[in-house]
Amino acid sequence: MKNKRTIILTSVMCMLPEILSVILYKRLPEQIAVHWNSAGEVDGYFPKALAAxxxxxxxxLLxxxxNIRLLxxxxxxxxxxxxxxxxxxxxxxxxxILVPATLFIALGAQIPISALSSSVVGILLIVTGNYLPKSRRNYVMGVRLPWTFHDPxxxxxxxRMAGHIMVAGGVIILLSGYLQQIAVLYGVSIIVVITALIIIIPFFYSFALYKKEKDKNPLT
Known part of the structure; x- marks a missing residue:
C-alpha cells in the first residue's frame, strides 16, 4: 500500500506543470527551446504543444x-x-523545476539553464557517490555487473571506487556550469566525458578484480 501511495504522489507531482502549461499556452511561441549545449546555446526545439x-x-513515464523497478x-x-x-x-x-523553467524561458525570462542543469547534475553525483558504497547487492542501485553480483x-x-569517481566528477560538473572554459573538453561536453568514465572505469576495475580472484582460485 505504501508503495502505491508513493507512486501516485510522485506521478501527480510529475503532472502538476500541466496546470501552468494550460495557463500559459496561448502566450507561448510555436517553437520552444528544450535543449542547450554546454555553452548555453539553444540546439534543440519542440513544438509548443509537445513541450508544454x-x-x-x-x-x-520515467x-x-x-519507481516500479525501485519499490x-x-x-x-x-x-x-x-x-x-x-x-x-x-x-x-x-x-x-525543468518544465516551468522551460516555459518561462520561452516567454523571455532570463534563467541560466546551463548553470542550473550543471548544478543539479553535479550535486546529484556528489551525493550519490558518497552513499553508493553503502548499498549492498541489489538489482537497481550500484554498479551491477556479473562480477559484482558474483562476489560481495x-x-x-x-x-567504493565508482563512488569516488562520481564525487570527483560531480565537483567538476558543478564548476563547469560557471566556468565555461572547462564545460567542453576537445569539443565534447564535460558531462558526457564524466558519464563515460563513470561507466567504463568501474566496468574494467570490477573485471580485473574478478580475474585476479579467479587466477588465485581457478576452481571457484
Missing amino acids: FGMPVLFL NLYS YDPRREGHSKVLRAISIWTVPLTSL DNWNKTN
Missing part, C-alpha cells in the same frame, strides 16, 4: 519506470536509504 504537455507526460526490487533491503529517497524524488522534482567483495570495492 508532452514533457510532463515523459517525466510521468517516474513509473524508475518492487526483490533485493530492496540492500538499498541505501538516502539513495532510495533520491531515486524516488529526483524525477518528480525535475519535472516541477567485488561489489563493495567496485562501488
Whole structure:
C-alpha cells in the first residue's frame, strides 16, 4: 500500500506543470527551446504543444519506470536509504523545476539553464557517490555487473571506487556550469566525458578484480 501511495504522489507531482502549461499556452511561441549545449546555446526545439504537455507526460513515464523497478526490487533491503529517497524524488522534482523553467524561458525570462542543469547534475553525483558504497547487492542501485553480483567483495570495492569517481566528477560538473572554459573538453561536453568514465572505469576495475580472484582460485 505504501508503495502505491508513493507512486501516485510522485506521478501527480510529475503532472502538476500541466496546470501552468494550460495557463500559459496561448502566450507561448510555436517553437520552444528544450535543449542547450554546454555553452548555453539553444540546439534543440519542440513544438509548443509537445513541450508544454508532452514533457510532463515523459517525466510521468520515467517516474513509473524508475519507481516500479525501485519499490518492487526483490533485493530492496540492500538499498541505501538516502539513495532510495533520491531515486524516488529526483524525477518528480525535475519535472516541477525543468518544465516551468522551460516555459518561462520561452516567454523571455532570463534563467541560466546551463548553470542550473550543471548544478543539479553535479550535486546529484556528489551525493550519490558518497552513499553508493553503502548499498549492498541489489538489482537497481550500484554498479551491477556479473562480477559484482558474483562476489560481495567485488561489489563493495567496485562501488567504493565508482563512488569516488562520481564525487570527483560531480565537483567538476558543478564548476563547469560557471566556468565555461572547462564545460567542453576537445569539443565534447564535460558531462558526457564524466558519464563515460563513470561507466567504463568501474566496468574494467570490477573485471580485473574478478580475474585476479579467479587466477588465485581457478576452481571457484
